[in-house]
Amino acid sequence: MYVYNPIHSRYDFKPVYQAAWTPALVELNQKLRSLWEQHVFWTRLTVNSIVGGLPDEEPTTARLLRNPDDFAAVLRPLYGPAIAARFAELLRSHLTIAAELVKALKAGNTAAAEDARKRWFMNADDIAAFLGRINPYWSEAEWRNMLYEHLRLLSNEVATRLAGNYEENVATSDRIQAQALGMADVMTRGIARQFPAFFAASSPEVLQ
Numbered sequence: 001m002y003v004y005n006p007i008h009s010r011y012d013f014k015p016v017y018q019a020a021w022t023p024a025l026v027e028l029n030q031k032l033r034s035l036w037e038q039h040v041f042w043t044r045l046t047v048n049s050i051v052g053g054l055p056d057e058e059p060t061t062a063r064l065l066r067n068p069d070d071f072a073a074v075l076r077p078l079y080g081p082a083i084a085a086r087f088a089e090l091l092r093s094h095l096t097i098a099a100e101l102v103k104a105l106k107a108g109n110t111a112a113a114e115d116a117r118k119r120w121f122m123n124a125d126d127i128a129a130f131l132g133r134i135n136p137y138w139s140e141a142e143w144r145n146m147l148y149e150h151l152r153l154l155s156n157e158v159a160t161r162l163a164g165n166y167e168e169n170v171a172t173s174d175r176i177q178a179q180a181l182g183m184a185d186v187m188t189r190g191i192a193r194q195f196p197a198f199f200a201a202s203s204p205e206v207l208q
Contacts (some may be wrong), residue, residue, distance in 0.1 A: 005199065025199040029188040031074050036180040040068050044157065044173055050102045051161045061099065068092040078195055083134055090127045097123060103159050124151060130140050137190040153179060
């Protein structure tokens with residue numbers, strides 16, 4: 001039902017326009033990269049805790065679920081509280097559905113796993129559509145492709161963890177991190193174009 005059609009082989013920060021590396025833009029990019037790295041880092045630890053039945057599952061999951069609120073705090077000054085809260089809600093659903101999926105797969109409940117997987121991709125569609133609406137420089141199609149790739153990689157991370165294929169699991173984690181940083185850069189580029197006054201400087205260095 002859900003087909004991933006890649007439009008980029010990598011998601012590097014390669015703007016198709018001239019912007020400037022002002023201190024404010026650098027700070028934004030660092031914040032977004034940190035948040036996306038935390039997103040995949042705590043997702044990985046939560047998956048490992050669920051699969052391994054570890055005693056840290058509850059606090060680890062709680063830390064993971066702080067990530068949407070941290071994203072909202074960065075978006076709120078630009079988009080206002082309602083939009084920031086909606087993004088946090090959508091991202092929180094992405095995480096809670098993922099936890100449902102892992103638990104269903106661990107229990108061998110294929111029906112519940114398939115239901116969670118469908119809702120996971122529907123949530124990705126909702127996030128892509130939402131981002132496409134709030135920023136004219138964010139493409140809904142591009143975000144859908146990136147989010148589908150994110151889900152594909154996370155699915156492989158879960159599957160290899162459950163199978164005990166730890167070498168592939170670690171390699172997949174590296175790919176997840178690189179792809180997440182790409183999403184941070186796409187997010188940065190769109191915000192910089194939508195709100196140029198927030199990132200202006202008198203003598204900036206031009207992005208290449």
